[in-house]
Amino acid sequence: MKVTVLGLGHMGSALAGRLLETGHEVTVWNRTPGKAEPLVRQAAGEAASPEEAVEGAEVVFTLLTNDAAVKAVALEGNVAGMLPEGAILVDMSTVSPDTSREIGAAAPDGRFVDAPILGGPEPFRAGQATLLLGGDREMIQRHTSLWEDLSSGHYYAGPNGSATTLKLLSNSMLVGGTQLLMEAVATGQAHGFSNDVLREVFGGSPAVAPGVRVRLDDILGGDHKGWWTLLLADKDMSLVLELAKQVDLMLPIAGASEKLIRRSIDAGYGEQDLGSMTEVLREKVSNSV
Ligand SMILES: NC(=O)c1ccc[n+]([C@@H]2O[C@H](COP(=O)([O-])OP(=O)(O)OC[C@H]3O[C@@H](n4cnc5c(N)ncnc54)[C@H](OP(=O)(O)O)[C@@H]3O)[C@@H](O)[C@H]2O)c1
Known part of the structure; x- marks a missing residue:
């Protein structure tokens, strides 16, 4: 064509x-x-x-x-x-x-x-x-x-708009799941587990979805060049929260996801990949997120 x-x-x-x-x-x-x-x-x-x-x-x-x-x-x-x-x-x-x-x-x-x-x-x-x-x-x-x-x-x-609605909801799960993996990695590393152990355990865990697992190596190694910027993820989470607002729903986890993204953008990671939020967790500013 x-x-x-x-x-x-x-x-x-x-x-x-x-x-x-x-x-x-x-x-x-x-x-x-x-x-x-x-x-x-x-x-x-x-x-x-x-x-x-x-x-x-x-x-x-x-x-x-x-x-x-x-x-x-x-x-x-x-x-x-x-x-x-x-x-x-x-x-x-x-x-x-x-x-x-x-x-x-x-x-x-x-x-x-x-x-x-x-x-x-x-x-x-x-x-x-x-x-x-x-x-x-x-x-x-x-x-x-x-x-x-x-x-x-x-x-x-x-009809028009239904595909973009489902896409946004799917991205909300992707962002939240990736953030949970980052928290697990940052905490596991701080408790002295090697990257090899964390890679094997989390890489094989049924709790880590395939779309989340693709970032495991980058999260472990601190390489955040990636392919999906935090600025794009921020746009998506705002749209997800707007969808919830339209039907009078409160999404506490999506709200927390957005806050961590914003915090990371403020720390200068906006143009870096989603995985860069791990650095913000490592900088121990997460208690204020
Ligand atoms: N990256 C991913 O993993 C991924 C996965 C699924 C969906 N998406 C979605 O796909 C879309 C594109 O993402 P991406 O990662 O390809 O982004 P990107 O690499 O930042 O590319 C954005 C594109 O939009 C163009 N653009 C921005 N503002 C424009 C304007 N006012 N007029 C004309 N062109 C404009 C840019 O042109 P210039 O070169 O001139 O700036 C560039 O070609 C986003 O909606 C994103 O959420 C991304």
Whole structure:
């Protein structure tokens, strides 16, 4: 298919790479120039603007930081309005369900799918992530082969906004589970257990989910370059708490998760991976979190 990817961060680059590997004709655009080079070497076309990138596309993907970025491109930049006849717009960013619904309403004939990803850049690039899909069921079914190219499994969540809702709730469990692992590691290390012992015990423990276990080595070793920044996790936890507020629920664990994230951002770890919160625990400031 003729596809366009708008946004070449960690995830957008992985998406474009996966689309090229699965035989699609790919055009890419990124706000800041210079990120397309590796993809252009693999035969992607680079457009100078979203308008140019969208021309002639059958599927247009956005994979951008947050609500403001997605709205800037899809609504203020009018990508939703300039979709070629019959083309669909697919937003894979993790954003508020309200934003998904707003874009769905702006896209001609409702040709919009919210398609957030369960998985980081590496599994996504390898086709091993899971996709949640929100939008018109029949339109989504017509694109089954595309979802199959991009994932090891896809799930129809319901109308626009339902996929982004489920994605946020899933991220809440991921953040909380990762924080519990960090607490266990920091406490275990402080009690004199070696990294080898902690790796073996926690790495094999059924209490540590697979999506949490992928960070075990980085948490043990203090390498926090990673792939998912605390600033992105902070955005997600705010959206989770907003979802709870809308239905008059209180989420004490999600609230505590957000506080530890904020504390870590204040300590200068915003651009580092989720695992960097371990350093804040080690700095013994956690009693005030
Ligand atoms: N990283 C993960 O593990 C992961 C996993 C699943 C889902 N997600 C979600 O996927 C989305 C992207 O994450 P990422 O890790 O790829 O982030 P990232 O590496 O920080 O990339 C963000 C992208 O958004 C672009 N952007 C930001 N503001 C923009 C604006 N106003 N107009 C146009 N482009 C704008 C950036 O362009 P510039 O280069 O010009 O700044 C960049 O291409 C987020 O919603 C995130 O929550 C991330």
